[in-house]
Amino acid sequence: MSAENFAKLVEINKNTILHPASSISDVLENGTTIFTGGHGAHITSHNDGELLDGMAGLWCVNIGYGRKELGEAMLDAASNLGYSQTFAAASNQPQIELSEKLLSLTKGVFSRVHYGTSGSDCNDTAFKLIRYYNNMRGKPNKKQIIARVNAYHGTTVAAASLTGIPSFHSAFDLPIDGILRAPKPHFYKDGLEGETEANFTIRMMQEIEQIIKDAGGADYVAAFFAEPIYGAGGVITPPKGYFQALRKLCDKYDMLLVADEVITGFGRTGEWFAHQYYDFKPDLMSTAKGITSGYFPLSALFIGPKVWDVLVAEADQLGAFFHGFTYGGHPTGCAVALKNLEIMEREDLVSQAKQRGEYMHRELRNRLQGSELIGEIRGAGLLAGLQMVKSQQPKTFFEKSDKAAQTLQAAIRQNKVLARGLPTADTIALCPTLVITETEIDTLVTAIVNGVEQVEKTLL
Numbered sequence: 001m002s003a004e005n006f007a008k009l010v011e012i013n014k015n016t017i018l019h020p021a022s023s024i025s026d027v028l029e030n031g032t033t034i035f036t037g038g039h040g041a042h043i044t045s046h047n048d049g050e051l052l053d054g055m056a057g058l059w060c061v062n063i064g065y066g067r068k069e070l071g072e073a074m075l076d077a078a079s080n081l082g083y084s085q086t087f088a089a090a091s092n093q094p095q096i097e098l099s100e101k102l103l104s105l106t107k108g109v110f111s112r113v114h115y116g117t118s119g120s121d122c123n124d125t126a127f128k129l130i131r132y133y134n135n136m137r138g139k140p141n142k143k144q145i146i147a148r149v150n151a152y153h154g155t156t157v158a159a160a161s162l163t164g165i166p167s168f169h170s171a172f173d174l175p176i177d178g179i180l181r182a183p184k185p186h187f188y189k190d191g192l193e194g195e196t197e198a199n200f201t202i203r204m205m206q207e208i209e210q211i212i213k214d215a216g217g218a219d220y221v222a223a224f225f226a227e228p229i230y231g232a233g234g235v236i237t238p239p240k241g242y243f244q245a246l247r248k249l250c251d252k253y254d255m256l257l258v259a260d261e262v263i264t265g266f267g268r269t270g271e272w273f274a275h276q277y278y279d280f281k282p283d284l285m286s287t288a289k290g291i292t293s294g295y296f297p298l299s300a301l302f303i304g305p306k307v308w309d310v311l312v313a314e315a316d317q318l319g320a321f322f323h324g325f326t327y328g329g330h331p332t333g334c335a336v337a338l339k340n341l342e343i344m345e346r347e348d349l350v351s352q353a354k355q356r357g358e359y360m361h362r363e364l365r366n367r368l369q370g371s372e373l374i375g376e377i378r379g380a381g382l383l384a385g386l387q388m389v390k391s392q393q394p395k396t397f398f399e400k401s402d403k404a405a406q407t408l409q410a411a412i413r414q415n416k417v418l419a420r421g422l423p424t425a426d427t428i429a430l431c432p433t434l435v436i437t438e439t440e441i442d443t444l445v446t447a448i449v450n451g452v453e454q455v456e457k458t459l460l
Contacts, residue, residue, distance in 0.1 A: 043057075054419045054447075056432055059263045060294035062293045074296065094334035098337050101338065106272075110285065114129075114303065116325050117298060120153075122154075123153045123162060123225070129303070132311075136311065141220055142221070144179075146255075147180075150230065151260075155168060164233065223257070226246070235422070236425070259286070267344060267349055268431070270380065273285070284301065286301055291340070292337045297333065356382060373456045382434060384431075385430070389426075390404075405422055406423060
């Protein structure tokens with residue numbers, strides 16, 4: 001397509017689209033980037049040409065761009081059936097086969113799967129199911145839900161309320177009532193002087209337990225939502241023993257533990273799911289993104305036996321389970337997910353994510369050693385966060401007005417690499433496709449090093 005035609009599309013875009021998570025004035029003034037194609041770990045834009053995508057789109061293109069097999073699976077399913085509703089006990093073959101496959105990947109931790117179209121609606125389903133579960137148990141007051149500072153769980157009304165980032169609340173009259181806020185467990189930033197990581201975990205649990213007690217205890221607090229590794233809130237990894245201790249605390253107060261694995265699910269950490277990586281068992285698990293590698297909008301809520309057994313025992317109280325979506329269990333989406341998982345297994349991409357992730361983290365640490373700007377490199381598998389600091393000794397952080405993360409993101413893009421600056425955490429997020437090669441990782445790391453060196457001259 002010619003530059004003139006792209007310019008026309010940019011103008012049409014300005015006049016027709018309200019972009020999510022975007023500055024309206026920036027779009028009206030500067031236009032947009034139009035992505036035109038992709039292959040493997042690379043994506044092509046109309047204004048910058050080919051770029052190495054260090055974010056796999058929005059944390060989702062796990063098997064890489066340009067997979068014709070997924071397009072063919074989509075075409076076959078759409079040509080054969082196109083659509084099938086799943087209300088009133090209706091189903092379709094791809095949904096049934098996918099459900100069996102998904103439950104097998106969790107090794108007996110979960111009993112059933114419920115489908116939607118996004119991580120946000122998946123967390124909304126979990127939110128409603130928690131209320132439903134406690135009503136069925138005769139505990140109508142047990143509705144308070146704990147979520148964490150700076151966590152991200154989506155943008156629908158309930159999911160945005162669970163989200164702990166203020167910009168998703170302001171002007172939307174959120175959060176709704178019933179959300180309790182626990183501290184973010186970031187040892188590097190929030191650990192006290194002389195405090196060990198183990199003692200930091202103990203302190204986090206003590207603060208959470210106090211929140212539970214202040215809210216009325218087990219009769220009132222229903223669940224705890226947590227991303228095993230923070231996503232948009234800073235790629236924050238848990239301190240040692242955090243989820244084992246949290247599991248015990250939830251059991252003590254008869255609370256459900258909900259793992260939001262929308263980002264960490266489907267191989268990202270070098271295990272199929274991050275709860276396997278951190279060795280704990282959630283009661284509910286929300287997933288999306290990597291389930292189809294972003295090729296089709298699909299989400300899956302995994303339901304554990306603690307909840308499922310109550311639903312079965314009390315099934316006749318309300319007749320039917322009156323929750324679901326028009327496109328839940330979509331046969332085309334489920335067919336795409338099946339093919340996506342088939343490719344991941346055939347190419348051993350989960351093990352590859354572990355190996356390439358180790359290489360990426362090692363290279364980041366080696367090449368950023370001594371950097372004044374990067375204070376911590378954290379993450380697991382092919383997921384990393386680079387913590388920006390204004391000073392390491394004493395440890396000080398940037399002000400919001402410094403726009404540190406956005407500045408470094410732009411500098412990295414000048415090197416033909418896409419990373420994501422997370423302004424609420426002064427962190428650069430990396431989440432490349434699971435098919436990224438070591439040579440491409442070298443390119444990624446070089447772009448980051450160049451960007452860091454450039455930004456150090458202006459911010460420090």
